[in-house]
Amino acid sequence: MLVGYARTSTAEQAAGLEAQQRDLSAAGCGRVFSEQASSVGSRAELVRAMDFVREGDTLVVTKIDRLARSTIHLWDIVRDLDMKGVSLRVLNLGGEMVDTRSATGRLILNIFAGFAQFEREMMLERQKEGIAKAKAEGRYTGRKPSARLKADDARRLHAEGKTVTEIAKALGIGRASVYRALETAPGTA
Structure with a gap:
């Protein structure tokens, strides 16, 4: 078959x-x-x-x-x-x-x-070179740190009594990101 x-x-x-x-x-x-x-x-x-x-x-x-x-x-x-x-x-x-x-x-x-592996490795090499060039020219900033943008929401939900798991699920971020947001709460540094 x-x-x-x-x-x-x-x-x-x-x-x-x-x-x-x-x-x-x-x-x-x-x-x-x-x-x-x-x-x-x-x-x-x-x-x-x-x-x-x-x-x-x-x-x-x-x-x-x-x-x-x-x-x-x-x-x-x-x-x-x-x-x-x-x-x-x-x-x-x-x-x-x-x-x-x-x-x-x-x-x-x-x-x-x-040949296929060589072609893939060359493509990845060109991609790295392009990213390095864009960074040097200030045109590449990378992915936006979406979890950091939700830190205030994470702290608010925690203050409302939500668990870390519930917060992570509600905001669509990882538990580690929630812990980081709680550790960096204003006045805790």
């Missing part, structure tokens, strides 16, 4: 997720697991797909970067699939389809996985 896995990082990439689902269905996948999750976070649907596949099945993805965050991570997944007797198929790898059932497929996958 062909089992598909589709992933995008954010909800704003819905069209990309739909395109992956369409391509996986067109490739003959009988079941497609889909999710919107960062590659570095937990991916429940990937875990479900890995649990679902059985010996003789093939896990199908449209691109390597939809599956793995690094070459090492990719080979961990391939190893886990191998242990179950499952192969991996990548539909769009440099214009070619690659299947890990063959030695040639494994070689090509390894080469392209290295």
Whole structure:
């Protein structure tokens, strides 16, 4: 059985997720697991797909970067699939389809996985350089400290007898932020 896995990082990439689902269905996948999750976070649907596949099945993805965050991570997944007797198929790898059932497929996958990791690392490097340049020019201030903006509200709710957990939930901030707001109350320094 062909089992598909589709992933995008954010909800704003819905069209990309739909395109992956369409391509996986067109490739003959009988079941497609889909999710919107960062590659570095937990991916429940990937875990479900890995649990679902059985010996003789093939896990199908449209691109390597939809599956793995690094070459090492990719080979961990391939190893886990191998242990179950499952192969991996990548539909769009440099214009070619690659299947890990063959030695040639494994070689090509390894080469392209290295390129994909290199490309990601270069992108992150360029991003860091851009942020450093923007900071030097005074154009980058970073994310607004939203929890600090709610410190007065946290202190008010605490004075009303609310617990730290209740305050955090009501304001949509972490418990640690509530504790910091209470520690920095005027007149406590």
